[in-house]
Amino acid sequence: MKKGLLTAIAWVCVSFLNHALAQQKRTVHLVGFTNEKxxxxxxWKDGVLTALPVDAGFSKSKAHGICVNGxxxxxxxxxxxxxxxxxxxxxxxxxASITSNGAFLEDVAVAGSDVYIVGKEYDKKGNRFAQYWKxxxxxxxxxxxTGEIYGLTVAGSDVYIIGTEKxxxxxxxxxxxxxxxxxxxxxxxxxxSGETDAVGYDVFVSGNDVYVAGTERSPAIDAAxxxxxxxxxxxxxxxKDASAKGICVSGNDVYVxxxxxxxxxxxxxxxxxGVATELAPRTVSSAAQKVVVVDGDVYVAGYEVVxxxxxxxxxxxxxxxxxxxxxxxxxxxxxxx
Numbered sequence: 001m002k003k004g005l006l007t008a009i010a011w012v013c014v015s016f017l018n019h020a021l022a023q024q025k026r027t028v029h030l031v032g033f034t035n036e037k038x039x040x041x042x043x044w045k046d047g048v049l050t051a052l053p054v055d056a057g058f059s060k061s062k063a064h065g066i067c068v069n070g071x072x073x074x075x076x077x078x079x080x081x082x083x084x085x086x087x088x089x090x091x092x093x094x095x096a097s098i099t100s101n102g103a104f105l106e107d108v109a110v111a112g113s114d115v116y117i118v119g120k121e122y123d124k125k126g127n128r129f130a131q132y133w134k135x136x137x138x139x140x141x142x143x144x145x146t147g148e149i150y151g152l153t154v155a156g157s158d159v160y161i162i163g164t165e166k167x168x169x170x171x172x173x174x175x176x177x178x179x180x181x182x183x184x185x186x187x188x189x190x191x192x193s194g195e196t197d198a199v200g201y202d203v204f205v206s207g208n209d210v211y212v213a214g215t216e217r218s219p220a221i222d223a224a225x226x227x228x229x230x231x232x233x234x235x236x237x238x239x240k241d242a243s244a245k246g247i248c249v250s251g252n253d254v255y256v257x258x259x260x261x262x263x264x265x266x267x268x269x270x271x272x273x274g275v276a277t278e279l280a281p282r283t284v285s286s287a288a289q290k291v292v293v294v295d296g297d298v299y300v301a302g303y304e305v306v307x308x309x310x311x312x313x314x315x316x317x318x319x320x321x322x323x324x325x326x327x328x329x330x331x332x333x334x335x336x337x
Contacts, residue, residue: 027337028335029043029068032333035328036327047321052093060082065106065107076117085104087104099138100121116159118163141161153204162212177198191227197217198214201214201244202246213246214243221239223236223242224260236260242261245290246301253272256270257271260278279300289301289333302330309327312325313331
């Protein structure tokens with residue numbers, strides 16, 4: 001009996017130690033940009049900043065998405081010479097090739113040896129259309145409808161891409177709305193009703209459930225929502241502007257981040273199962289962009305305005321972590337390993 005008790009105690013101690021060590025080893029990767037002079041794409045690893053290089057002749061750049069796999073850090077965004085943007089993909093902070101006529105890259109995911117990237121391009125007539133790339137080669141999702149793409153995730157062998165398409169028919173106000181759409185392996189599914197404009201910014205898959213975070217006009221104010229298998233869940237009442245930018249599901253808990261306007265300024269907000277927590281003071285502007293939950297810890301990327309300039313933020317369980325860069329920076333996405 002005594003030996004069994006000691007064995008049980010030892011097992012609990014070892015499990016606790018392993019969990020503690022795992023938490024200590026977590027590495028937080030962030031991407032975004034600084035703008036003390038011109039916008040410049042940057043990458044943070046545990047708060048330490050690395051500038052991301054651009055091609056000669058380009059003066060501006062931003063990083064929008066990140067994925068870490070097998071020790072390789074994949075980052076996507078764009079570079080610009082002040083007018084037309086050009087896609088930019090970095091692997092381990094070194095520019096890597098991707099076939100494109102010029103546009104924006106928004107997000108990246110890696111599954112096995114395959115690298116998936118999403119963004120948007122323009123055709124010869126200037127129409128914007130949704131686009132994704134697999135291993136650097138483009139595959140158009142839809143050229144017939146004006147579309148936007150904001151994010152993706154890979155679940156098993158399935159690739160989910162989130163964005164918008166223009167409605168095929170006019171609404172009761174006599175205009176074509178934008179409809180939240182996700183593509184599963186290239187097949188589109190409409191999420192929002194199409195009665196008013198809506199935008200889907202992030203997608204998360206848990207088991208057989210597909211979650212989408214976004215914004216929908218209600219009818220003249222932006223309301224923050226998320227959708228589970230096409231069913232909308234209101235996060236705000238539509239009386240003041242708000243938006244849901246990122247979503248993550250852990251167990252039975254649904255985490256959504258974005259911003260609300262409880263007073264005059266945008267305020268970075270985290271919702272857990274629909275209950276809102278403000279991450280920054282209402283006296284300054286702030287916003288949250290992405291959320292990741294690992295080992296019960298909640299990491300949120302975003303920014304907060306300090307002394308009239310944005311400052312990149314990564315909140316861990318509601319507390320800002322130390323990040324290089326000072327005034328004039330924004331964190332747009334994160335990855336925790």
